[in-house]
Amino acid sequence: MSKIVSLISFTETEQKRIQDIAPHYTITTGKAKELDPSVLRDAEILVGWPKSKPDELLHPDSKLKWVQTWSAGVDYLPQETFEERNILLTNTSGIHxxxxxxxxxxxxxxxxxxxxxxxxxxxxxxxxxxxxxxxxxxxxxxxxxxxxxxxxxxxxxxxxxxxxxxxxxxxxxxxxxxxxxxxxxxxxxxxxxxxxxxxxxxxxxxxxxxxxxxxxxxxxxxxxxxxxxxxxxxxxxxxxxxxxxxxxxxxxxxxxxxxxxxxxxxxxxxxxxxxTPHIAGSTPYYKERAFEIFIENLKAYVKNETLPRNLVDYSRSY
Missing domain, CATH: 3.40.50.720 (NAD(P)-binding Rossmann-like Domain)
Structure with a gap:
């Protein structure tokens, strides 16, 4: 089965919504430093981006096809590598x-x-x-x-x-x-x-x-x-x-x-x-808004359709 790996913790209800949309995918959640390297290499869909072990996701054997970041900014991500490997990238722009x-x-x-x-x-x-x-x-x-x-x-x-x-x-x-x-x-x-x-x-x-x-x-x-x-x-x-x-x-x-x-x-x-210490975008509603972006994109992804929300254009870097 294909794998979704999320570095963001999901509730049981959220995981069920994901499973209902993508029944042929397994879901693994956890911090990157706690996950076995093979789990990261086998991820087809990644939610979030790790500060530790990012090399595992870009390993020659990596199965990564889509990254849904949990941030609006994507300037810290290896966009050139993503583009070379045809990896899709979506962000959370708009929820702020x-x-x-x-x-x-x-x-x-x-x-x-x-x-x-x-x-x-x-x-x-x-x-x-x-x-x-x-x-x-x-x-x-x-x-x-x-x-x-x-x-x-x-x-x-x-x-x-x-x-x-x-x-x-x-x-x-x-x-x-x-x-x-x-x-x-x-x-x-x-x-x-x-x-x-x-x-x-x-x-x-x-x-x-x-x-x-x-x-x-x-x-x-x-x-x-x-x-x-x-x-x-x-x-x-x-x-x-x-x-x-x-x-x-x-x-x-x-x-x-x-x-x-x-x-x-x-x-x-x-x-x-x-x-102010980089808190302008802070809100108790961040996760639920970001999750809805992921869900909408996931529905399109499993149907092999163009992702409708926040697909990054590598030629513009946003």
Missing amino acids: AIPISEMILGMMLSLSRNLKRAAVNQANGTWDASEDNMSELHGKTMVIVGVGEIGKATAKLAEAFGMNVIGVRRSGKEVEHVSKMVSMESFEEVLTDGDYVVNILPLTDDTRHLFNEQAFAAMKKEACFINVGRGATVDTSALLKALQEKQIASAALDVFEEEPLPSDHPLWSMDNVLI
Whole structure:
């Protein structure tokens, strides 16, 4: 029998749903380091991707045909090898739309309404009614760079707050709740319009360090830069310089080139920077949403049909 190996634990109910769809497959779950190497080599379908023993899955005798990751980002995977071996790759893109869009709005409100300063003052028992740097989201312009499912959800929330939304995506195709959409060729042109510039880009050869000195120089001095995409799409030194030299006003950062962010990094001590530890996509509903993507793809896979959800295009790396 063909084998499904999952590095994600499934409940009995979930395993039954898998078995009902794919009765000719056996299901094995467990951590990669605890599984016998032969189990990994015999896997036709893999759910997740291991930090340990990845070589077993790429062994010459490996039977691997499809990897369903448990993450949206796939930049850490050996995509060239997958493509050479005709291994399908699907991710969990889209399930982060609700938590990350809510996080983006939370970051914006924290900075515009001085909630970060209020939290520090509360911890110190300080009554500070200063209105310095207090602002509103209403009437401001948000530039979303990388308008996928997260960007669409964010645009909808921003519109509800009375904001104007400009979107940047590879195709330039229009999206609901985005008043103006441009292609990546116009990336720097629209940065000049953003009161809030939100980066939701995946990491590819084209997007690495896309946010560099030139990009930050193009932004308004009053702009807030928000990164919930991939850390390496931003040149951290350039961002730090832009903040220190007041080329931009503030930043809210959930992802970094180096994680964890070193405790002595200057970003930690900046009053105009809000830092969260790569938790923007965290939600108690992550597993059930990811599982439904896998189930939908599995139904197509056993029928030898094109996988309908989140099939990675190796030419784009996402």
